[in-house]
Amino acid sequence: EIVLTQSPGTLSLSPGERATLSCRASQSVSSSYLAWYQQKPGQAPRLLIYGASSRATGIPDRFSGSGSGTDFTLTISRLEPEDFAVYYCQQYGSSPPCTFGQGTKLEIK
Amino acid sequence: EVQLVQSGAEVKKPGESLKISCKGSGYSFTSYWIGWVRQMPGKGLEWMGIIYPGDSDTRYSPSFQGQVTISADKSISTAYLQWSSLKASDTAMYYCARRLKVAGPGPFDYWGQGTLVTVSS
Numbered sequence: 001e002i003v004l005t006q007s008p009g010t011l012s013l014s015p016g017e018r019a020t021l022s023c024r025a026s027q028s029v030s031s032s033y034l035a036w037y038q039q040k041p042g043q044a045p046r047l048l049i050y051g052a053s054s055r056a057t058g059i060p061d062r063f064s065g066s067g068s069g070t071d072f073t074l075t076i077s078r079l080e081p082e083d084f085a086v087y088y089c090q091q092y093g094s095s096p097p098c099t100f101g102q103g104t105k106l107e108i109k
Numbered sequence: 110e111v112q113l114v115q116s117g118a119e120v121k122k123p124g125e126s127l128k129i130s131c132k133g134s135g136y137s138f139t140s141y142w143i144g145w146v147r148q149m150p151g152k153g154l155e156w157m158g159i160i161y162p163g164d165s166d167t168r169y170s171p172s173f174q175g176q177v178t179i180s181a182d183k184s185i186s187t188a189y190l191q192w193s194s195l196k197a198s199d200t201a202m203y204y205c206a207r208r209l210k211v212a213g214p215g216p217f218d219y220w221g222q223g224t225l226v227t228v229s230s
Contacts, residue, residue: 035216044220097170
């Protein structure tokens with residue numbers, strides 16, 4: 001089973017700043033089958049990025065993903081107030097299970 | 110419009126059985142994998158398993174194999190998650206989600222609203 005470790009656990013930033021979230025895998029993620037989700041309190045997760053760098057339908061271009069192998073990054077170029085949430089990475093190339101990281105909470109500074 | 114609508118919240122006692130549902134609409138239900146994800150109170154997401162309603166091919170996470178059963182009734186476009194004997198540790202929010210159809214494996218692109226299961230004596 002591939003274990004995903006996200007860092008930092010909590011990231012405190014202000015609107016307008018740039019956010020960089022990390023996801024490290026315990027072994028190589030095949031074909032960059034790595035996704036990022038956003039979850040707000042009381043809501044289901046929302047798909048942001050898949051294939052490590054492809055934006056899902058309707059996702060603003062301030063969200064971008066990069067990386068390959070074992071190291072992946074989600075970048076939010078300029079934080080909007082609605083971006084403060086918990087973010088999860090998921091690998092879906094090695095199944096089952098298609099594991100999730102433990103999450104990074106992005107909070108307002 | 111693609112929608113996944115889950116059944117309502119449940120309160121059960123330890124040892125009881127339960128089956129929750131997830132009804133898909135707005136797309137070809139038999140052509141997309143549907144998965145289940147657990148989120149325990151205040152915790153992260155856990156991938157439980159996935160089913161292809163077209164032929165009922167089902168895969169489980171080793172952590173959930175034998176603990177739950179995933180099924181689907183394609184005639185009514187509904188997937189299910191069931192327990193034969195609930196434990197207090199099954200208390201969680203359960204989400205169903207559709208797998209994005211791309212070449213090769215895909216992430217979950219549409220999610221249900223979640224079903225809260227509370228198990229307490």
